Amino acid sequence: MTEVDLIIKNGNQLLCPVEDINGNAKLEIFENGAVACNQGKIVGYGKTSEIVDQFFAKKIIDATGKVVAPGFVDPHTHPVFFGTRENEFEQRNAGKSYADIAKGGGGIRSSVRNLRKASKQQLIDFALPHLDRFMQYGTTTIEAKSGYGLSLEDEIKSLEVIRELNRIHAIDLIPTFLGAHEIPDEYRAKRKDYIQLIIKEMIPRVAERKLAEFCDIFCEDHVFNLDETETILGAAQEAGLKLKIHADQLTSSGGTELAAKMNAVSADHLDYISPKAIEQIKMSGTIPVLLPGAVFFLGLQRYAPARKLIDSGLSVALATDFNPGSCMTESIPLMMTLGCIYMKMTPAEVWLASTINAAKAISKEKQIGIIKRNTRADLVIWNIPNYKYLPYHFGVNLVDQVIKNGQVIG
Numbered sequence: 309m310t311e312v313d314l315i316i317k318n319g320n321q322l323l324c325p326v327e328d329i330n331g332n333a334k335l336e337i338f339e340n341g342a343v344a345c346n347q348g349k350i351v352g353y354g355k356t357s358e359i360v361d362q363f364f365a366k367k368i369i370d371a372t373g374k375v376v377a378p379g380f381v382d383p384h385t386h387p388v389f390f391g392t393r394e395n396e397f398e399q400r401n402a403g404k405s406y407a408d409i410a411k412g413g414g415g416i417r418s419s420v421r422n423l424r425k426a427s428k429q430q431l432i433d434f435a436l437p438h439l440d441r442f443m444q445y446g447t448t449t450i451e452a453k454s455g456y457g458l459s460l461e462d463e464i465k466s467l468e469v470i471r472e473l474n475r476i477h478a479i480d481l482i483p484t485f486l487g488a489h490e491i492p493d494e495y496r497a498k499r500k501d502y503i504q505l506i507i508k509e510m511i512p513r514v515a516e517r518k519l520a521e522f523c524d525i526f527c528e529d530h531v532f533n534l535d536e537t538e539t540i541l542g543a544a545q546e547a548g549l550k551l552k553i554h555a556d557q558l559t560s561s562g563g564t565e566l567a568a569k570m571n572a573v574s575a576d577h578l579d580y581i582s583p584k585a586i587e588q589i590k591m592s593g594t595i596p597v598l599l600p601g602a603v604f605f606l607g608l609q610r611y612a613p614a615r616k617l618i619d620s621g622l623s624v625a626l627a628t629d630f631n632p633g634s635c636m637t638e639s640i641p642l643m644m645t646l647g648c649i650y651m652k653m654t655p656a657e658v659w660l661a662s663t664i665n666a667a668k669a670i671s672k673e674k675q676i677g678i679i680k681r682n683t684r685a686d687l688v689i690w691n692i693p694n695y696k697y698l699p700y701h702f703g704v705n706l707v708d709q710v711i712k713n714g715q716v717i718g
C-alpha cells in the first residue's frame with residue numbers, strides 16, 4: 309500500500325479522455341471510479357476497488373452519485389480588461405449592429421481606451437473575480453490573451469498582468485500576445501506603421517522577455533487582411549512564438565487556410581470555414597477552436613460546422629471567448645449546451661472538446677485535460693449522475709468541488 313495525499317473514490321462515473329491509435333479522442337468511463345493524487349500529480353485511477361487496494365490517504369473524498377472528470381481547459385479567453393460594456397449589450401439588442409457600435413468608437417476600441425488608463429494593479433484586481441468564476445464553473449486552465457492595449461507599453465502591461473495573475477491565482481494562465489487585435493485609433497490613417505510597430509518592437513520585446521507562448525491575430529478583411537496576417541505571424545514564428553488565428557468569424561476570408569499553411573497550433577471561430585480549409589487543417593494538425601458563445605451572444609445565426617469538422621476526423625475544441633464585448637461568460641458548461649443544440653455535437657464530443665482537445669489547442673495535451681499517471685491533478689467533481697447530464701441541465705452551476713494541483717479549492 310502506498311500513502312498518497314488524496315483519494316477521490318466511488319465516483320458514479322470517472323471520465324478519462326483518451327486517444328485511440330488513430331489519434332482520435334474518446335471518452336473512457338469507469339463506473340464506480342477513483343483517482344489517487346500525490347504532490348499535485350495523478351498517481352492512480354480506475355475502479356474504486358482497485359485504487360483502494362493500492363493506495364491509502366488521510367484525505368478521502370467520497371464522490372458517491374457524482375461524476376469525476378479532468379478540470380476544463382478554456383483555450384481562448386480575453387481576461388485582461390478594465391470596465392464592462394453592458395450599455396452596448398442593451399444597444400445591440402435594441403437593433404444597433406456590432407459594426408455600427410464599433411464605428412461610433414465603441415467595441416474593442418472603447419476597451420482599449422479604458423485599459424490604457426488603468427494601472428497594473430487595477431487590472432489585476434479587476435481580473436481576479438473573473439478567474440475565481442472560471443474555477444467555480446469547473447475550469448482549471450485558461451489561455452489568456454492581451455489585445456486591449458495596442459501600444460508597446462500597454463501590451464507589455466497586459467502580459468505582465470497575466471504573468472502576475474498566474475503567480476497569485478490557483479488557475480493556470482497560458483499567455484498569448486494579441487497586439488494585432490485591432491488598429492488603434494491613433495494609427496487608423498497609418499495602419500502600415502502599426503504593423504511595423506508590432507513586428508519591430510512588440511514581438512521582439514514579448515519574445516525576449518518570454519511574456520507569451522503564442523501570438524494571435526484577428527484576421528478579417530476589415531481588421532488585418534490575409535497578407536498583413538501572414539507578415540505579422542511570420543515575424544512571431546521567427547521570434548519563437550507559436551501561432552493562433554481568429555479566422556473566418558464573419559466572412560470566409562482565408563484565415564483558416566493561412567493557419568494551415570503556417571502550421572498554427574489553432575484556428576479559432578471558423579463560423580465561415582470553407583470545405584477546402586477543413587482538408588487543409590487536417591493535414592497541418594491545426595486544432596479548430598469553436599466559440600459558440602460569441603455567435604449566441606452577438607445574436608448571430610451561423611455557428612461553425614462542428615459536425616463536418618468532427619466527421620472529417622478533426623479534434624474539435626470549445627472555448628468561451630470570454631471578453632467584455634462579444635461573450636461575457638466564464639462558463640464552459642454553457643458552451644457545451646450551445647455545442648449540443650446549435651452545432652449538433654454529442655455530449656461525449658463536448659466533454660472531449662473541453663478537456664483533451666482543448667489542451668491540444670494550447671499544446672498542453674501531455675499534462676492537462678486528461679487523467680493519466682503523472683499528469684496534473686486538476687480535477688472536478690460534478691453534482692451530476694452521468695456525463696450526459698451536464699449539457700442538458702443548463703444555466704446553473706453543477707460543480708461540487710474543484711481540485712487544482714491536488715489541492716481542494718472550495
Ligand SMILES: [Zn+2]
Pocket residue numbers: 384386554629
Ligand atoms: Zn477572441
